Amino acid sequence: MKRFAQLFQSLDQTTKTNQKVAALQQYFSEAPDDDKLWTIALLSHRRPRRSVTISLVREWAAEMAGLPVWLFDESYHIVGDLAETIALVLPKPVKTSERSLTDWIEHVIALKDLEDEQKREGMLEAWRSLNHRERFVFNKLMTGGFRIGVSQKLMTRALGRATGIDENILAHRLMGDWSPQTTTFEELVLQERAADDLSKPYPFYLAYALDVSYEQLGPPADWQAERKWDGIRGQLIKRDGHLFLWSRGEELVTDRFPEFEVLTAFMSDGIVLDGEILPFKDGVPLTFQKLQTRIGRKKVTKRILQEAPLILMAYDLLEHEGEDLRDHPIRHRRRILEEVVQSVNQEVLRLSEIIPFDNWPVLEQERDRSRELFSEGIMLKRLDSTYQSGRKKGDWWKWKIDPLTIDAVMIYAQQGHGRRANLFTDYTFAVWDGDSLVPFAKAYSGLTDAEFREITTFVRRNTLERFGPVRSVQPNLVFEIAFEGIQASKRHKSGVALRFPRMHRWRKDKHPKEANTLHDLMEMLKMYG
Amino acid sequence: MALIEFQKGGLYVPEADVYIDPWRRVKKALITHGHSDHARWGHHRYVCADSSKAILQHRLGDINIRGVPFGESFLVNGVQFTFYPAGHIVGSAQIKVEYQDEIWVVSGDYKTEDDGISGAFEPVPCDVFITESTFGLPIYTWLDQSIIFDEINQWWATNRDAGVTSILTGYTLGKAQRLLSGLDTSIGPIYTHGAIENMTKVIRSSGVPLPDTIRITPETPKKDLVGAMVVAPPSATGSPWMKRFKTVSIATASGWMQLRGARRRRSVDRGFVLSDHADWHGLNQTIEATGASKIYATHGYTDVFRRWLESKGLEAGVVKTRFEGELAEINEGSEPEEEEQP
Ligand SMILES: [Zn+2]
DSSP: OHHHHHHHHHHHHOOOHHHHHHHHHHHHHHSOHHHHHHHHHHHTTOOOOOOSOHHHHHHHHHHHHTOOHHHHHHHHHHHOOHHHHHHHHSOOOSSOOOOOHHHHHHHHHHHTTSOHHHHHHHHHHHHHHSOHHHHHHHHHHHHOOOOSSOOHHHHHHHHHHHHTOOHHHHHHHTOSSOOTTTOOHIIIIISOOTTTTTTOOOOOEEOEEOOSOGGGGOOGGGEEEEEEOOSEEEEEEEETTEEEEEETTSOBOGGGOGGGGGHHHHSOSSEEEEEEEEEEETTEEOOHHHHHTTTTOOSOOHHHHHHSOEEEEEEEEEEETTEEOTTSOHHHHHHHHHHHHHHHOOTTEEEOOBOOOSSHHHHHHHHHTGGGGTOOEEEEEETTOOOOSEEOSSSEEEEEOOOEEEEEEEEEEEEOOGGGTTSEEEEEEEEEETTEEEEEEEEOOSSOHHHHHHHHHHHHHSEEEEETTEEEEOSOOEEEEEESEEEEOSSSTTSEEEESOEEEEEOTTOOGGGSOBHHHHHHHHHHHO | OOSSEEETTEEEETTTTEEESOSSOOSEEEOSOSSTTTSOTTOSEEEEEGGGHHHHHHHHOSOOEEEEOTTOOEEETTEEEEEEEOSSSTTOEEEEEEETTEEEEEOOSOOSSOOSSSOOOOOOOOSEEEEEOTTOSTTOOOOOHHHHHHHHHHHHHHHHHTTOEEEEEOOTTTHHHHHHHHSOTTSOOEEEOHHHHHHHHHHHHTTOOOOOOEEOOTTSOGGGGTTOEEEEOGGGTTSGGGGGOSSEEEEEEOGGGGSHHHHHHTTOSEEEOOOSSOOHHHHHHHHHHHTOSEEEEESSSHHHHHHHHHHTTOEEEEOOOSSOHHHHHHHTTTSOGGGOOO
8 A cells, every 4th residue: 555655645746747657657667466457447437336435434534533523524625525634634543554555445345245333443444554645545445536637548658658568559458347356467458459459549630729810711712611519529440340439638438438339330440530529419419518427437327328428520531441541631531531421321420511601701600600509619621631630720720609708796605626725716606686696607717826816815804604615705706707608497596507607807897786687697598598 | 801802903901001913003012923914013112032032123123122031921010921932933922911810821823843943832821822723623733843854855855866956935934944944954055045044144143053054146156056955935936036946846835735735736846744833733732731711713714613612611712813814824825025924
């Protein structure tokens, strides 16, 4: 456990990617195989199943610390992380432990089938033998994920460096439904497999936000325009009878999105498609929130598949009949793409439609329709452009719509989590309904740290009431709230739900009475809802 | 009439007509220690612990001031006052107020671990104890300072070997000298920011042993700073002053670094948990040792701390300060030099 706790600390102490990779690489070079395997599992969201309920963990921690539960909870509100809170309040350990990570995880797993009293003894035994850092890691095993700013991609890179195996091959080997209890490090990571090379993706070509006027782009006839969709960028690969789906973070997500499996039978080999993974139902895209219910979820139920079915909106073809097409102009790639999508003829694979336009103002009108089509704006691609790698300026542009905005008064504030644990960063906003304020949106991003600090000072000095971590404050501050869409909602007191609300600007120049009204919000609902 | 009243201007002893750490201008102010939220400018007369006098003069200039040795009592209108070491920074004091068989103690800021330069804290038996509670939550417990200094020196040595300048930030008064006293001078030279050098000189000349330091000036050769330790105030990070260093690793030392979230938010490379305030256990042990039956908490998580004391059967209250205690927590590291908090 000491080595893993040390790794955790090294990862936590730096924000620099290369230092994180170095720490992981060192760990993967030195740790015993079973510990390495568990580390890979933990960093790829394969935590052992919870063996003790959170409420019992909390209760026993408070008891061992000699604290009343309310005080433990107050502390938890301040810290924002249960595992950390427990590690901080427990009394000093009475002994040390040389047991390995794997040993402790097996200890945790074994608790599952025991009676509460034995579980309790098992927890206390761990807490008595582990130091502060080890306890934190142990508590994380008990209570939640290891979100430490290490993506699966980073972990895979470090593992690649430590083992000398190509990163992309490793990503493929680490995929799927395995657990350290069903495989070994040797079998999972080191052994060569027939399909190793097949999954290899191309680097994504990324577009810039349009920062010039359209006149400067030259004749419209040189350009291809499509809708810009709000999903996850994805690359779908079919080679040698196997299907692979990569997301933009270059993580292999094939097993997470089973609806694409059907394509294995309908796509020919040697095809790589670039497109947007979108939740899509009855001919229209669903909100990004629906997509979020799918990201990070390993087990996909029938209900989820019905509520948030995914498609790939294909907009480019990078490989065809095993040939790399990236040096061909998009006008050529597009032609073959259309043929491919048509011949596959499956609902999960759709073609991104081209918007015809022969002058820029016409396209601008199309852009203004984006909101009603659930799109974010327009994508512009120069017809002669090849598929480059990374972000290169000039050939691909995203031309997004402006967000909707409304001026609102802050009425509640709550402390942030993680990096902003000591600041009030999560706010509830209200608009006027006569003399009363009706809450309609929560937002927690869009301001600088300096602004958050200033507002935190305000919150502490203008608190009206405290409700656990939430404080109601004097309704004095006005913010311009930007959002992407508005829908009627019965669940909300205001009758509306906003899409992606965030703080656009702090309107220090505005008196609270100048904020917008519920009536204004209803007008927006009529226009855009 | 209470022996000490909580007035708009600060803690007031009506029988003696004196204030303790007032934030409005008054005729006579007893000062617990030199931090700017306790020792403010503009009072007619100042009384402080002997070892605090030079610090106050350095900070406030030409003032009417009297220093009193620790443990020596003096009378004002029949009220007896005594300073006791608070262990917070050099010269920091608790103030005992006695009148007609009643004893109140104002703790000021304090820490219970002896840092070797600030004087060893001792609990003072009393009836009413006005205690700070900056870190009055059970999540704030400190490790022995020797462990933290080992971490700091190890970090410095690693940086030195990599040709990196170590920049360690802490308040000009108090934290900076404590850091200096714990650094291992065999690793390399210690440089200081001008504000810290000036304050350190004052403290050194009052007899506190501190290692040699070199003031950084525009003439300091850049190559001399490679691998060296630089002690700077938090406000220096991110300022143009930092431009003179090539590759740096920046660390800050503070009790707030206890929380992972706070460490990450601070945008420094390392956060060392080293505080000049009492931790949870220090606060509780001290309160018990005073034997006080009534406790007032000030600074920090006062509401929670009061509820905790009440749950243990003590009578407890909260003293609001104009500088809301929690402000220190937010502003720490970004406030202007003069607004430095505990
Ligand atoms: Zn102080």
